[in-house]
Amino acid sequence: MLEVEGLNVYYGGIHAVKGVSLKVPDGKIITLVGANGAGKSSILRSIVGLVKPKSGSIKFKGTELVGRLTNKIVESGVVLVPEGRRVFADFTVLENLKAGAYSRTDKQKIEEDLEWVFSLFPRLKERIKQRAGLLSGGEQQMLAVGRALMSRPDLLMMDEPSLGLAPQLAEGIFRIIGEINAKGKTVLLVEQNAKRALELSDYAYVLETGRIVLEGLGTDLMKDERVRKAYLGE
Amino acid sequence: MTLALFLQHLANGISLGSLYALVAIGYTMVYGILRLINFAHGNIFTAGAYLAFVGVALLQLSWGAAYVMAIVLTAALGVLVERVAYKPLRDAPRISVLISAIAVSFLLENLMVIIFGGRPKSFFRPPVFDQVMDIGSVKVPTVTFAIIAASAVLVIALSYMLYRTKPGLAMRALSSDFDTARLMAIDVDKTVALTFVVGSSLAAVGGILWAIKFPQVNPFMGGLPGLKAFVAAVLGGIGNVQGATIGGLMLGLAEVLLVAVFPAFSGYRDAIAFVALILILLWKPTGILGQEGRVKV
């Protein structure tokens, strides 16, 4: 579904992503783990066109994404739940979800997806008219995920969805990522919570200072000595 | 002051304030989205009045056709200014865009001097606006009434657009966060252009109504009203459309009523706006409806 080849991202003189290649096959959950500043967000933001890579190719369903505008990329079926949620604070919950469906015109299906999002996150339904800025952190995260789903993506990318959430809430988010995937959505996940992310994923990449240093099946990586030391705190 | 006289002043103040509001909305919308004080906005107001003048006096169009043409062309001019002078600088430091805006303002002003000459020209208005309506013992010129009615309709239509339509949703999304708006598949360039269409159209309506109220046009006519409308936008809380409306009305009312109550101050009429600006900046710099210390997550 998604193929990244030799991706290089610079910020001025900082070489943040150094020749990264990765594959996200149809229907799978792929995870990217790495320490702070490893370049995880930069990769996701390049895929969705918010950062212009210096070189490399990003192919989604066979078409090149590099050089296209973000709104076009999102319309083609890739969406990102950005780091830090970034819900529209002045919008109501419902307006945020509608913003997610901005480019769509299939009213019937939008209603269906809205119902689906509410079934995944019943809390959002209870707070449908509330301003998003007044939601708790966990609820905002649910809203950010729900809003992304409203664009009916084929590939859902999430940048640290469990960040700042209590363990129980984080667990809820991971459970829902599984549910979303079971519905046929491909997922590319970036996580600091490596244990849960690796358990959940079919395949994973470990990123260190802009380079992929390790990759493999999630369950295999969990047994890897280096991963256990660096990311699982053992 | 008799009640009738007071009501007359009130109507006059509301109508002047409505005009400030129409222009202030354009300042505030552009600021809300681009964080730019569009210095050329006063010239857009002037252009609206001049284009109506051209339609009526030179092209001999009907009133309605001339006004519609003026509004459409002014909207196009606003979009052109954005494309040429602001869009290429979207990632540049804000001060560069501000300087560009000031340059555009001078350019438009001088272009109008070159094209139309520096001398004021009288602005023909539909004869209905020469009349005065008697409501009981209150005398209200038809212009005053028309300005209030037109502005009210436009402000309501604008609120509807902002809060009930998709382009409005896009504008509000953009004013909160460009990148996240992009992630909603919102076309940033189109939405910014639309913002200029809306702001410039309202300024054109303001300019035309101004020229109907004070029936003449000159290349500098947008200067003072533009500046006052900017003050109104700051007064209401820049970036906030309701704020701009309230700020405009307050300023219009203050000008008219203060002079009515203290005729000796009539020479200081234009200073009121700037005193208000200083006071608001000292007392509540974010304006009446502006949020304080709003943190963006």
Ligand SMILES: Nc1ncnc2c1ncn2[C@@H]1O[C@H](COP(=O)(O)OP(=O)(O)OP(=O)(O)O)[C@@H](O)[C@H]1O
């Ligand atoms: N806009 C920017 N301008 C300059 N440098 C940046 C910018 N964004 C990221 N960087 C730098 O690029 C490197 C990678 O950042 P990135 O945000 O991709 O890391 P990350 O893996 O997502 O980290 P975190 O886990 O803290 O979110 C860092 O060194 C960071 O300082």
Ligand SMILES: [Mg+2]
């Ligand atoms: Mg990050």
